[in-house]
Amino acid sequence: MHYAISHQILQHDFLHSTSRRKLLKHTLLHVKQGLVLAKLGKLEYALEPGESFWLPFDTLTSLTFFPNTSVQSVEVSCRVSAPLPKQAGYVELGELSRALINRLGEETSSVSAQNEIMAVLKTELTMFKPALNESALTHQFSQWRWDGLDSxxxxxxQLVLKVREANKMMLSGKKREQVVELLFAGNDAIFVQLEHLLLGKS
Known part of the structure:
Protein backbone atom coordinates (compact mmCIF):
# COMPACT_ATOMS: atom_id res chain seq x y z
CA MET A 1 0.00 0.00 0.00
CA HIS A 2 1.35 3.41 -0.97
CA TYR A 3 1.62 5.97 1.83
CA ALA A 4 2.82 9.57 1.94
CA ILE A 5 4.39 9.46 5.40
CA SER A 6 4.95 6.67 7.93
CA HIS A 7 6.52 6.18 11.34
CA GLN A 8 8.21 3.20 12.92
CA ILE A 9 10.36 2.40 15.93
CA LEU A 10 13.55 0.50 15.10
CA GLN A 11 14.87 -1.54 18.01
CA HIS A 12 18.28 -3.16 17.53
CA ASP A 13 19.44 -5.35 20.41
CA PHE A 14 22.55 -6.33 18.44
CA LEU A 15 24.96 -4.68 16.00
CA HIS A 16 23.25 -4.09 12.66
CA SER A 17 24.74 -2.52 9.53
CA THR A 18 22.96 -1.78 6.27
CA SER A 19 24.65 -1.96 2.89
CA ARG A 20 25.46 1.32 1.14
CA ARG A 21 22.57 2.27 -1.11
CA LYS A 22 20.44 5.16 -2.30
CA LEU A 23 17.38 5.85 -0.17
CA LEU A 24 13.99 5.38 -1.81
CA LYS A 25 12.30 7.77 0.65
CA HIS A 26 13.09 10.92 2.60
CA THR A 27 14.01 9.76 6.11
CA LEU A 28 14.15 11.42 9.51
CA LEU A 29 16.01 9.47 12.21
CA HIS A 30 15.55 10.36 15.87
CA VAL A 31 17.76 8.42 18.30
CA LYS A 32 16.04 7.48 21.57
CA GLN A 33 18.90 5.42 22.99
CA GLY A 34 22.17 3.89 21.83
CA LEU A 35 24.28 5.09 18.91
CA VAL A 36 23.89 5.26 15.13
CA LEU A 37 26.54 5.97 12.48
CA ALA A 38 25.31 7.45 9.20
CA LYS A 39 27.86 7.27 6.40
CA LEU A 40 27.86 10.11 3.88
CA GLY A 41 30.81 10.30 1.53
CA LYS A 42 33.90 9.25 3.50
CA LEU A 43 32.61 10.37 6.89
CA GLU A 44 30.41 8.51 9.36
CA TYR A 45 28.31 10.93 11.39
CA ALA A 46 27.63 9.83 14.97
CA LEU A 47 24.02 10.20 16.12
CA GLU A 48 23.63 10.19 19.89
CA PRO A 49 20.46 9.97 22.04
CA GLY A 50 18.23 12.99 21.55
CA GLU A 51 19.77 13.84 18.16
CA SER A 52 17.87 13.87 14.89
CA PHE A 53 19.24 13.43 11.37
CA TRP A 54 17.66 14.09 7.99
CA LEU A 55 18.41 11.95 4.92
CA PRO A 56 16.72 13.10 1.69
CA PHE A 57 15.44 10.78 -1.02
CA ASP A 58 18.24 9.41 -3.25
CA THR A 59 20.97 9.95 -0.61
CA LEU A 60 23.74 7.36 -0.88
CA THR A 61 24.27 6.12 2.65
CA SER A 62 24.80 3.17 4.96
CA LEU A 63 23.70 3.01 8.59
CA THR A 64 25.27 1.22 11.54
CA PHE A 65 23.13 0.64 14.63
CA PHE A 66 25.13 -0.17 17.76
CA PRO A 67 23.76 -2.83 20.16
CA ASN A 68 20.82 -1.74 22.35
CA THR A 69 19.84 1.11 20.05
CA SER A 70 16.30 2.44 19.67
CA VAL A 71 15.47 4.86 16.85
CA GLN A 72 12.30 6.50 15.61
CA SER A 73 12.17 6.63 11.84
CA VAL A 74 9.83 8.86 9.84
CA GLU A 75 9.76 8.12 6.11
CA VAL A 76 8.20 10.37 3.48
CA SER A 77 7.43 9.23 -0.05
CA CYS A 78 9.53 10.79 -2.80
CA ARG A 79 6.24 11.58 -4.58
CA VAL A 80 5.19 14.07 -1.91
CA SER A 81 5.17 17.54 -3.46
CA ALA A 82 6.03 19.39 -0.22
CA PRO A 83 9.37 21.29 -0.43
CA LEU A 84 11.39 18.96 1.80
CA PRO A 85 15.09 19.67 2.52
CA LYS A 86 17.46 18.40 -0.18
CA GLN A 87 20.52 18.50 2.09
CA ALA A 88 21.35 15.72 4.59
CA GLY A 89 22.43 16.52 8.12
CA TYR A 90 21.60 17.03 11.77
CA VAL A 91 18.34 18.86 12.45
CA GLU A 92 17.16 20.73 15.52
CA LEU A 93 13.66 19.67 16.50
CA GLY A 94 11.49 22.61 17.50
CA GLU A 95 9.04 22.39 20.37
CA LEU A 96 6.18 21.23 18.13
CA SER A 97 8.12 18.66 16.08
CA ARG A 98 9.65 17.22 19.28
CA ALA A 99 6.19 16.88 20.83
CA LEU A 100 4.89 15.20 17.66
CA ILE A 101 7.80 12.74 17.56
CA ASN A 102 7.32 11.95 21.26
CA ARG A 103 3.59 11.34 20.75
CA LEU A 104 4.28 9.00 17.81
CA GLY A 105 6.76 7.13 19.99
CA GLU A 106 4.12 6.40 22.61
CA GLU A 107 2.20 4.15 20.18
CA THR A 108 -0.98 4.54 22.22
CA SER A 109 -2.96 6.79 19.88
CA SER A 110 -5.37 5.49 17.25
CA VAL A 111 -4.43 5.14 13.59
CA SER A 112 -6.49 8.21 12.66
CA ALA A 113 -4.82 10.25 15.42
CA GLN A 114 -1.38 9.09 14.24
CA ASN A 115 -2.25 10.12 10.69
CA GLU A 116 -3.22 13.59 11.90
CA ILE A 117 0.04 13.88 13.88
CA MET A 118 2.07 12.85 10.83
CA ALA A 119 0.25 15.34 8.59
CA VAL A 120 1.35 18.16 10.93
CA LEU A 121 4.86 16.67 11.16
CA LYS A 122 5.12 16.62 7.37
CA THR A 123 4.60 20.40 7.37
CA GLU A 124 7.21 20.76 10.13
CA LEU A 125 9.76 18.82 8.03
CA THR A 126 9.64 21.48 5.30
CA MET A 127 11.07 24.00 7.79
CA PHE A 128 14.10 21.92 8.78
CA LYS A 129 17.56 23.26 7.96
CA PRO A 130 19.88 20.23 8.06
CA ALA A 131 23.58 20.84 8.71
CA LEU A 132 26.54 18.46 8.48
CA ASN A 133 28.57 19.46 11.53
CA GLU A 134 31.47 17.20 12.48
CA SER A 135 30.99 16.61 16.21
CA ALA A 136 33.83 15.53 18.50
CA LEU A 137 32.44 11.97 18.49
CA THR A 138 32.11 11.95 14.69
CA HIS A 139 35.75 13.05 14.49
CA GLN A 140 36.81 10.24 16.84
CA PHE A 141 35.03 7.66 14.68
CA SER A 142 36.63 9.07 11.52
CA GLN A 143 40.08 8.78 13.14
CA TRP A 144 39.58 5.18 14.32
CA ARG A 145 41.77 2.45 12.83
CA TRP A 146 41.33 -1.27 13.38
CA ASP A 147 44.59 -1.45 15.36
CA GLY A 148 42.98 0.94 17.86
CA LEU A 149 46.13 3.00 18.38
CA ASP A 150 45.59 6.43 19.97
CA SER A 151 41.80 6.20 19.72
CA GLN A 158 36.10 0.01 19.46
CA LEU A 159 35.05 -3.63 19.92
CA VAL A 160 31.82 -2.95 18.01
CA LEU A 161 33.83 -1.37 15.17
CA LYS A 162 36.27 -4.30 15.17
CA VAL A 163 33.46 -6.85 14.87
CA ARG A 164 31.90 -4.79 12.07
CA GLU A 165 35.29 -4.62 10.33
CA ALA A 166 35.73 -8.39 10.72
CA ASN A 167 32.34 -9.01 9.10
CA LYS A 168 33.19 -6.64 6.24
CA MET A 169 36.49 -8.43 5.61
CA MET A 170 34.85 -11.86 5.58
CA LEU A 171 32.08 -10.66 3.25
CA SER A 172 34.75 -9.35 0.88
CA GLY A 173 36.31 -12.83 0.69
CA LYS A 174 38.94 -12.94 3.45
CA LYS A 175 39.15 -16.23 5.35
CA ARG A 176 37.95 -16.21 8.96
CA GLU A 177 41.39 -17.37 10.20
CA GLN A 178 43.07 -14.41 8.46
CA VAL A 179 40.59 -11.94 9.94
CA VAL A 180 40.92 -13.35 13.47
CA GLU A 181 44.71 -13.24 13.16
CA LEU A 182 44.66 -9.63 11.99
CA LEU A 183 42.02 -8.17 14.31
CA PHE A 184 42.05 -10.44 17.37
CA ALA A 185 45.66 -11.65 17.53
CA GLY A 186 44.58 -15.12 16.38
CA ASN A 187 42.28 -15.64 19.38
CA ASP A 188 39.16 -17.20 17.84
CA ALA A 189 37.57 -17.77 21.28
CA ILE A 190 37.45 -14.00 21.87
CA PHE A 191 35.93 -13.43 18.43
CA VAL A 192 33.29 -16.14 19.05
CA GLN A 193 32.39 -14.48 22.36
CA LEU A 194 32.09 -11.07 20.70
CA GLU A 195 29.92 -12.53 17.91
CA HIS A 196 27.63 -13.89 20.63
CA LEU A 197 27.50 -10.64 22.62
CA LEU A 198 27.34 -8.12 19.79
CA LEU A 199 25.72 -10.04 16.91
CA GLY A 200 23.53 -12.46 18.87
CA LYS A 201 25.12 -15.49 17.18
CA SER A 202 24.80 -18.69 19.17
Missing amino acids: ALSNEQ
Whole structure:
Protein backbone atom coordinates (compact mmCIF):
# COMPACT_ATOMS: atom_id res chain seq x y z
CA MET A 1 0.00 0.00 0.00
CA HIS A 2 1.35 3.41 -0.97
CA TYR A 3 1.62 5.97 1.83
CA ALA A 4 2.82 9.57 1.94
CA ILE A 5 4.39 9.46 5.40
CA SER A 6 4.95 6.67 7.93
CA HIS A 7 6.52 6.18 11.34
CA GLN A 8 8.21 3.20 12.92
CA ILE A 9 10.36 2.40 15.93
CA LEU A 10 13.55 0.50 15.10
CA GLN A 11 14.87 -1.54 18.01
CA HIS A 12 18.28 -3.16 17.53
CA ASP A 13 19.44 -5.35 20.41
CA PHE A 14 22.55 -6.33 18.44
CA LEU A 15 24.96 -4.68 16.00
CA HIS A 16 23.25 -4.09 12.66
CA SER A 17 24.74 -2.52 9.53
CA THR A 18 22.96 -1.78 6.27
CA SER A 19 24.65 -1.96 2.89
CA ARG A 20 25.46 1.32 1.14
CA ARG A 21 22.57 2.27 -1.11
CA LYS A 22 20.44 5.16 -2.30
CA LEU A 23 17.38 5.85 -0.17
CA LEU A 24 13.99 5.38 -1.81
CA LYS A 25 12.30 7.77 0.65
CA HIS A 26 13.09 10.92 2.60
CA THR A 27 14.01 9.76 6.11
CA LEU A 28 14.15 11.42 9.51
CA LEU A 29 16.01 9.47 12.21
CA HIS A 30 15.55 10.36 15.87
CA VAL A 31 17.76 8.42 18.30
CA LYS A 32 16.04 7.48 21.57
CA GLN A 33 18.90 5.42 22.99
CA GLY A 34 22.17 3.89 21.83
CA LEU A 35 24.28 5.09 18.91
CA VAL A 36 23.89 5.26 15.13
CA LEU A 37 26.54 5.97 12.48
CA ALA A 38 25.31 7.45 9.20
CA LYS A 39 27.86 7.27 6.40
CA LEU A 40 27.86 10.11 3.88
CA GLY A 41 30.81 10.30 1.53
CA LYS A 42 33.90 9.25 3.50
CA LEU A 43 32.61 10.37 6.89
CA GLU A 44 30.41 8.51 9.36
CA TYR A 45 28.31 10.93 11.39
CA ALA A 46 27.63 9.83 14.97
CA LEU A 47 24.02 10.20 16.12
CA GLU A 48 23.63 10.19 19.89
CA PRO A 49 20.46 9.97 22.04
CA GLY A 50 18.23 12.99 21.55
CA GLU A 51 19.77 13.84 18.16
CA SER A 52 17.87 13.87 14.89
CA PHE A 53 19.24 13.43 11.37
CA TRP A 54 17.66 14.09 7.99
CA LEU A 55 18.41 11.95 4.92
CA PRO A 56 16.72 13.10 1.69
CA PHE A 57 15.44 10.78 -1.02
CA ASP A 58 18.24 9.41 -3.25
CA THR A 59 20.97 9.95 -0.61
CA LEU A 60 23.74 7.36 -0.88
CA THR A 61 24.27 6.12 2.65
CA SER A 62 24.80 3.17 4.96
CA LEU A 63 23.70 3.01 8.59
CA THR A 64 25.27 1.22 11.54
CA PHE A 65 23.13 0.64 14.63
CA PHE A 66 25.13 -0.17 17.76
CA PRO A 67 23.76 -2.83 20.16
CA ASN A 68 20.82 -1.74 22.35
CA THR A 69 19.84 1.11 20.05
CA SER A 70 16.30 2.44 19.67
CA VAL A 71 15.47 4.86 16.85
CA GLN A 72 12.30 6.50 15.61
CA SER A 73 12.17 6.63 11.84
CA VAL A 74 9.83 8.86 9.84
CA GLU A 75 9.76 8.12 6.11
CA VAL A 76 8.20 10.37 3.48
CA SER A 77 7.43 9.23 -0.05
CA CYS A 78 9.53 10.79 -2.80
CA ARG A 79 6.24 11.58 -4.58
CA VAL A 80 5.19 14.07 -1.91
CA SER A 81 5.17 17.54 -3.46
CA ALA A 82 6.03 19.39 -0.22
CA PRO A 83 9.37 21.29 -0.43
CA LEU A 84 11.39 18.96 1.80
CA PRO A 85 15.09 19.67 2.52
CA LYS A 86 17.46 18.40 -0.18
CA GLN A 87 20.52 18.50 2.09
CA ALA A 88 21.35 15.72 4.59
CA GLY A 89 22.43 16.52 8.12
CA TYR A 90 21.60 17.03 11.77
CA VAL A 91 18.34 18.86 12.45
CA GLU A 92 17.16 20.73 15.52
CA LEU A 93 13.66 19.67 16.50
CA GLY A 94 11.49 22.61 17.50
CA GLU A 95 9.04 22.39 20.37
CA LEU A 96 6.18 21.23 18.13
CA SER A 97 8.12 18.66 16.08
CA ARG A 98 9.65 17.22 19.28
CA ALA A 99 6.19 16.88 20.83
CA LEU A 100 4.89 15.20 17.66
CA ILE A 101 7.80 12.74 17.56
CA ASN A 102 7.32 11.95 21.26
CA ARG A 103 3.59 11.34 20.75
CA LEU A 104 4.28 9.00 17.81
CA GLY A 105 6.76 7.13 19.99
CA GLU A 106 4.12 6.40 22.61
CA GLU A 107 2.20 4.15 20.18
CA THR A 108 -0.98 4.54 22.22
CA SER A 109 -2.96 6.79 19.88
CA SER A 110 -5.37 5.49 17.25
CA VAL A 111 -4.43 5.14 13.59
CA SER A 112 -6.49 8.21 12.66
CA ALA A 113 -4.82 10.25 15.42
CA GLN A 114 -1.38 9.09 14.24
CA ASN A 115 -2.25 10.12 10.69
CA GLU A 116 -3.22 13.59 11.90
CA ILE A 117 0.04 13.88 13.88
CA MET A 118 2.07 12.85 10.83
CA ALA A 119 0.25 15.34 8.59
CA VAL A 120 1.35 18.16 10.93
CA LEU A 121 4.86 16.67 11.16
CA LYS A 122 5.12 16.62 7.37
CA THR A 123 4.60 20.40 7.37
CA GLU A 124 7.21 20.76 10.13
CA LEU A 125 9.76 18.82 8.03
CA THR A 126 9.64 21.48 5.30
CA MET A 127 11.07 24.00 7.79
CA PHE A 128 14.10 21.92 8.78
CA LYS A 129 17.56 23.26 7.96
CA PRO A 130 19.88 20.23 8.06
CA ALA A 131 23.58 20.84 8.71
CA LEU A 132 26.54 18.46 8.48
CA ASN A 133 28.57 19.46 11.53
CA GLU A 134 31.47 17.20 12.48
CA SER A 135 30.99 16.61 16.21
CA ALA A 136 33.83 15.53 18.50
CA LEU A 137 32.44 11.97 18.49
CA THR A 138 32.11 11.95 14.69
CA HIS A 139 35.75 13.05 14.49
CA GLN A 140 36.81 10.24 16.84
CA PHE A 141 35.03 7.66 14.68
CA SER A 142 36.63 9.07 11.52
CA GLN A 143 40.08 8.78 13.14
CA TRP A 144 39.58 5.18 14.32
CA ARG A 145 41.77 2.45 12.83
CA TRP A 146 41.33 -1.27 13.38
CA ASP A 147 44.59 -1.45 15.36
CA GLY A 148 42.98 0.94 17.86
CA LEU A 149 46.13 3.00 18.38
CA ASP A 150 45.59 6.43 19.97
CA SER A 151 41.80 6.20 19.72
CA ALA A 152 39.69 8.31 22.06
CA LEU A 153 36.70 5.99 21.59
CA SER A 154 35.62 3.76 24.48
CA ASN A 155 36.77 0.13 24.50
CA GLU A 156 33.17 -0.95 23.94
CA GLN A 157 32.80 1.28 20.86
CA GLN A 158 36.10 0.01 19.46
CA LEU A 159 35.05 -3.63 19.92
CA VAL A 160 31.82 -2.95 18.01
CA LEU A 161 33.83 -1.37 15.17
CA LYS A 162 36.27 -4.30 15.17
CA VAL A 163 33.46 -6.85 14.87
CA ARG A 164 31.90 -4.79 12.07
CA GLU A 165 35.29 -4.62 10.33
CA ALA A 166 35.73 -8.39 10.72
CA ASN A 167 32.34 -9.01 9.10
CA LYS A 168 33.19 -6.64 6.24
CA MET A 169 36.49 -8.43 5.61
CA MET A 170 34.85 -11.86 5.58
CA LEU A 171 32.08 -10.66 3.25
CA SER A 172 34.75 -9.35 0.88
CA GLY A 173 36.31 -12.83 0.69
CA LYS A 174 38.94 -12.94 3.45
CA LYS A 175 39.15 -16.23 5.35
CA ARG A 176 37.95 -16.21 8.96
CA GLU A 177 41.39 -17.37 10.20
CA GLN A 178 43.07 -14.41 8.46
CA VAL A 179 40.59 -11.94 9.94
CA VAL A 180 40.92 -13.35 13.47
CA GLU A 181 44.71 -13.24 13.16
CA LEU A 182 44.66 -9.63 11.99
CA LEU A 183 42.02 -8.17 14.31
CA PHE A 184 42.05 -10.44 17.37
CA ALA A 185 45.66 -11.65 17.53
CA GLY A 186 44.58 -15.12 16.38
CA ASN A 187 42.28 -15.64 19.38
CA ASP A 188 39.16 -17.20 17.84
CA ALA A 189 37.57 -17.77 21.28
CA ILE A 190 37.45 -14.00 21.87
CA PHE A 191 35.93 -13.43 18.43
CA VAL A 192 33.29 -16.14 19.05
CA GLN A 193 32.39 -14.48 22.36
CA LEU A 194 32.09 -11.07 20.70
CA GLU A 195 29.92 -12.53 17.91
CA HIS A 196 27.63 -13.89 20.63
CA LEU A 197 27.50 -10.64 22.62
CA LEU A 198 27.34 -8.12 19.79
CA LEU A 199 25.72 -10.04 16.91
CA GLY A 200 23.53 -12.46 18.87
CA LYS A 201 25.12 -15.49 17.18
CA SER A 202 24.80 -18.69 19.17
